[in-house]
Amino acid sequence: MMDFILFAISAYLLGSIPTAIWLGKAKYGIDVREHGSNNAGATNTFRVLGKKSGVVVLFIDILKGFIAVFLPFIFGIGEWGSNHLIEVQLVAALCAVSGHVLPIFANFRGGKGVATSLGVIVGVHPIAAGICVAVFLIVFVISKYVSLGAMIAACCFPILLAFYFKVDSVWLLSFSVLLSAVVVYVHKKNIGRLLRKEENKMNLFKK
Numbered sequence: 001m002m003d004f005i006l007f008a009i010s011a012y013l014l015g016s017i018p019t020a021i022w023l024g025k026a027k028y029g030i031d032v033r034e035h036g037s038n039n040a041g042a043t044n045t046f047r048v049l050g051k052k053s054g055v056v057v058l059f060i061d062i063l064k065g066f067i068a069v070f071l072p073f074i075f076g077i078g079e080w081g082s083n084h085l086i087e088v089q090l091v092a093a094l095c096a097v098s099g100h101v102l103p104i105f106a107n108f109r110g111g112k113g114v115a116t117s118l119g120v121i122v123g124v125h126p127i128a129a130g131i132c133v134a135v136f137l138i139v140f141v142i143s144k145y146v147s148l149g150a151m152i153a154a155c156c157f158p159i160l161l162a163f164y165f166k167v168d169s170v171w172l173l174s175f176s177v178l179l180s181a182v183v184v185y186v187h188k189k190n191i192g193r194l195l196r197k198e199e200n201k202m203n204l205f206k207k
Contacts, residue, residue, distance in 0.1 A: 003077055003088050011068035011092035015099025015116055018106035019060045020045045023053055033109060037200070040103075041111030043146045046202065058115050061100065065119025068096035083169070086124075090175045093120040097179070101186065112186040114150045117179055121157060124172070128160045144201035147190035154183035 020040045024032040028049060033040050036047045042061055046054030069089040072078075078085030100116040102108040122129040132153040140149035158176035161167040184191075193199040 003072070003084075004091050007068075007072050007077075007088055007092045008095045010071060011095040012099040013104070014064045014068045015096035016103035016105045016110075017060070017064060017099075018103045018110060019057045019064075020049075020111065021106050023057060024049055027053065039111055040106065040109065041113075042115050043202070044111075047200075061111070061115035062119040062122070064100065065093070065096050065116040065121075066123045067119075068092045069120050069123035083171075086169055087171055089124055090171055093124060093175065093179070096120060097182065112150075112183070114154075114183060117154065117183055120179070121176075124175075125161065125165070125167075128157060128165060131160055132156050140202075144203055145194065145199055146202055147187050147199060148194060151184050151187055151191075154180040 018040055020032045020042065024030050024045070030048070032044055032048050036044045038044070042054055042058035045057040069092050072085055072088040072092060073080060077088050097113040097116050097120060099110075100113045101110050103110040118129065118133065121132065135156050136149040136153035138149075139152050140146060143149070158173060158180055161176050162173055167173055190199060
C-alpha cells in the first residue's frame with residue numbers, strides 16, 4: 001500500500017508542473033490560459049507562444065508522464081511486466097494525468113492531459129504508444145485538427161492492447177479504456193465545435 005501512496009503523490013506532483021503557464025509567464029509575461037483556447041497545454045502554447053515554446057512544453061509534458069510511470073521500475077518495485085509493478089505504474093499514470101488536468105501549482109486549472117497521457121503510455125507500452133503517435137500524425141496531417149487526432153489516437157490505445165498485442169492484464173486493459181475515455185471527455189467542447197465545423201485548424205508547416 002505504501003508503494004501506491006508514495007508513487008501516486010510523486011506522480012501527481014510531477015503532473016502538476018504547469019509547463020505552459022510557467023514558461024508563458026517567465027518568457028512572455030502572459031498566462032496562456034487567458035489567450036487562445038484558454039487551455040494550459042501544448043496545443044494552445046503553439047498557438048499563443050509559437051512553435052519553439054510549443055515544442056518545449058510538449059516535450060516536458062510528455063516527459064512528466066513518462067517519468068511518473070517509470071519511477072516505480074527505477075526504484076525496484078518489481079520486475080518489468082510484473083503484476084505489482086504494472087498496478088503501481090497505472091496508479092501513478094492516472095495521478096500524473098490528473099495532476100496535469102488539475103495542477104495544484106496552478107489553482108487546479110491545467111491542460112487536457114493529452115501530452116502527459118502520451119508520456120504515460122510510452123512508459124507503460126512503448127510500441128503501442130508509437131503506433132498511437134503515428135495514428136495521431138496521420139489524422140492531424142489530413143484533417144489539421146489536433147483534437148480529432150488526439151481522440152482517435154487515444155481510442156486506438158485500448159484496441160491495440162486488446163486485439164493486436166493480446167494483453168491479458170485486466171488492470172492494464174481497464175486503465176487503457178479509462179485513459180481513452182478521459183481524453184475524449186476533456187475534449188467534449190472540441191467535439192461540439194467539430195460537429196458545428198467551428199474547430200480551429202493548425203498547420204505546423206506554415207510559417
